[in-house]
Amino acid sequence: MIYTVTFNPSLDYIIQVKDFQTGQINKTTYEKILPGGKGINVAIVLSNLGHESTALGFMAGFTGKEIEHRLANFGCTSSFIQVQEGLSRINVKMKSNEETEINGQGPKIQREDIEKLFKQLDQLTNQDILVISGSIPNTLPDTMYEQILERVQPIGCKVVVDATNTLLMKVLKYHPFLIKPNNFELGEIFGVSLTTRDEVIPYAKKLQELGAQNILVSMAGQGAVLLDEKGEVHQSRAPKGEVINSVGAGDSMVAGFLSGYLESNQDTQYAFMKGICCGSASAFSENLATKEEVFALMDTMKD
Ligand SMILES: Nc1ncnc2c1ncn2[C@@H]1O[C@H](COP(=O)(O)OP(=O)(O)OP(=O)(O)O)[C@@H](O)[C@H]1O
Ligand SMILES: O=P(O)(O)OC[C@@]1(O)O[C@H](CO)[C@@H](O)[C@@H]1O
Numbered sequence: 001m002i003y004t005v006t007f008n009p010s011l012d013y014i015i016q017v018k019d020f021q022t023g024q025i026n027k028t029t030y031e032k033i034l035p036g037g038k039g040i041n042v043a044i045v046l047s048n049l050g051h052e053s054t055a056l057g058f059m060a061g062f063t064g065k066e067i068e069h070r071l072a073n074f075g076c077t078s079s080f081i082q083v084q085e086g087l088s089r090i091n092v093k094m095k096s097n098e099e100t101e102i103n104g105q106g107p108k109i110q111r112e113d114i115e116k117l118f119k120q121l122d123q124l125t126n127q128d129i130l131v132i133s134g135s136i137p138n139t140l141p142d143t144m145y146e147q148i149l150e151r152v153q154p155i156g157c158k159v160v161v162d163a164t165n166t167l168l169m170k171v172l173k174y175h176p177f178l179i180k181p182n183n184f185e186l187g188e189i190f191g192v193s194l195t196t197r198d199e200v201i202p203y204a205k206k207l208q209e210l211g212a213q214n215i216l217v218s219m220a221g222q223g224a225v226l227l228d229e230k231g232e233v234h235q236s237r238a239p240k241g242e243v244i245n246s247v248g249a250g251d252s253m254v255a256g257f258l259s260g261y262l263e264s265n266q267d268t269q270y271a272f273m274k275g276i277c278c279g280s281a282s283a284f285s286e287n288l289a290t291k292e293e294v295f296a297l298m299d300t301m302k303d
Contacts, residue, residue: 006039020096041251
């Protein structure tokens with residue numbers, strides 16, 4: 001079973017505003033509400049690709065109930081912990097002349113809520129995959145991811161981490177199966193700007209030396225680079241298409257990589273291409289990638 005953990009799920013309020021002006025009343029020309037949060041997006045795409053998963057994490061208030069409800073409509077199983085104080089957040093994603101995001105804070109998670117999550121994680125086996133992704137509410141310490149990796153280490157399950165800077169750096173010593181920074185996040189870690197696939201490779205190698213097994217560096221429209229567990233380097237451009245909604249493209253890539261890896265008897269090149277096409281299929285549609293969209297893009301990449 002694949003488990004995803006989302007510390008701070010959201011309702012993503014996706015809007016378009018023509019020529020957005022600050023300090024003025026702006027009207028939307030398009031609006032849509034989707035369940036969001038990185039682990040939740042991974043769970044939705046896994047379900048679209050035909051893989052079962054269980055979404056874990058913390059929910060609060062009416063927004064939390066709505067996220068759960070909408071997630072169930074996507075055919076996903078979940079087992080969220082209900083938090084007493086605050087509300088699950090609403091994240092605004094606005095497309096205008098530029099893309100702007102305003103992400104909420106989320107509810108207050110107490111120590112006993114974390115303990116409940118740990119109890120759930122104690123049930124995992126070495127056949128399971130655990131995906132932990134996204135930011136943590138600011139009331140939690142930046143050792144949160146590290147605490148989870150330490151806890152599940154004796155179990156021997158594969159762990160995937162998609163998080164930024166400190167959260168990510170602190171888990172490398174636990175040898176996560178997969179990490180997926182984008183090129184900006186990777187550059188930020190080392191205080192450099194990485195704009196080409198060739199520039200990314202030496203820095204991804206550094207994260208591998210620090211312990212990560214597979215490092216997938218996403219680069220939006222420029223494709224991606226993978227340093228795999230066998231020490232091989234894979235590079236690819238992204239498929240061509242019109243970007244409609246790129247929210248969740250990175251999460252879709254994680255789901256696609258896992259799906260490809262599991263279906264192909266651990267063929268990392270196949271997993272890499274499925275990951276890329278999954279990310280692009282999400283970017284090229286209003287919703288997250290469907291199986292048909294992903295395979296259609298994979299066909300275009302064979303040329
Ligand atoms: N503009 C685009 N054109 C084609 N493919 C794209 C585009 N944006 C994203 N993708 C696909 O999705 C993958 C992941 O995208 P990206 O690098 O933006 O991830 P991310 O920064 O983690 O995104 P997010 O945080 O929005 O989920 C890319 O490697 C690529 O395959
Ligand atoms: O604050 P985080 O957890 O880093 O990011 C949250 C978020 O922006 O990430 C997803 C896209 O990857 C969205 O569904 C969600 O709103």
